[in-house]
Amino acid sequence: MHTSSLQQNILAELDHELATTRKLLALVPYEHADYQPHPKSMKLGKLAAHIVNLLAFKQLFVQHPSRDFLDPNGPKPGPSPTSSEELLARFEEYSASLRAALQESDDEKLTENFRLHRGEQTLMAFPKATAIRIMGLNHSIHHRGQLSVYLRLLDIPIPAMYGPSADEPAW
Template sequence: MEITTVTTFIPYYDKIRERTKRLLAVVPPDSLDWAYMPGKFTIGDEIRHIAAIERYMFAETIAGRPSSYSGCGKALADGYEAVMAYFDEKHEESMAIFRALSDEDLQRKCTTPGNATMPIWKWMRAMVEHEIHHRAQLYIYLNMIGVKTPPMFGLSAEEVAGYGKG
């Protein structure tokens, strides 16, 4: 999918973020430090990572600046309220950068931290894929600790299958 206009990308990305926010709404505040094994991202790290990488890697390179992403540890935000506020704040900062783009800017080349050069629209698509990837990890993490997670599109797979049995 090629992203051709900013005005179509913004509402699309808003819907992606809404799905992520629905999932974050069920994160138990006392589970932010849980990880499935030592040395792996915690639930809080995953949330901070989505926020920090969007703002400091994707948005910075889209704005023509080098990535300034430096990790996703507790120094960025610690505790449930702080982590959720950080998540929203970094997203709003990123969205201001994206809203300032023109449709022509989407064809402009940016340089990724891996030194690849690509049109901004492709880098924006990679950003969306990145968020979806980490959201999926959060679904798994939350299921592992017994949290009932919201269905992605309104119905669970079991509910959809039940409709077919009439």
């Protein structure tokens, strides 16, 4: 019986989710970057950028023991992309960087703790692999779901993700 490592499982899940995410990001119409379906909703361009920037956040979980949101020297997202080309270029760069960080890691490192905090207030403390799944993958999937709704409301056909969609009924 072959057993795969924690690292291999995360990489396989990441690869699957990245492929699906890229399909949706490629559909973002930047002429509608200011579109928001509700006054409390993020604008389309900001939502798409957030999904991409979360890739750098996931890399932080892999490479560091903590992140303090009050640290003025902490990593910050870059400027918002202004075109589909910029968005996809950043997606490719951040995806490759995250994959490389995971490949350089190992199961032992992924079981070390990661703490997300604001000064003394702990927002989240989990083993790195758990943090990657909860605040990384699950968080991204949540926002990708929002993006699919925005695209649907703009009458943009939605690709199959975990199964057929109304617009792509067969794989």
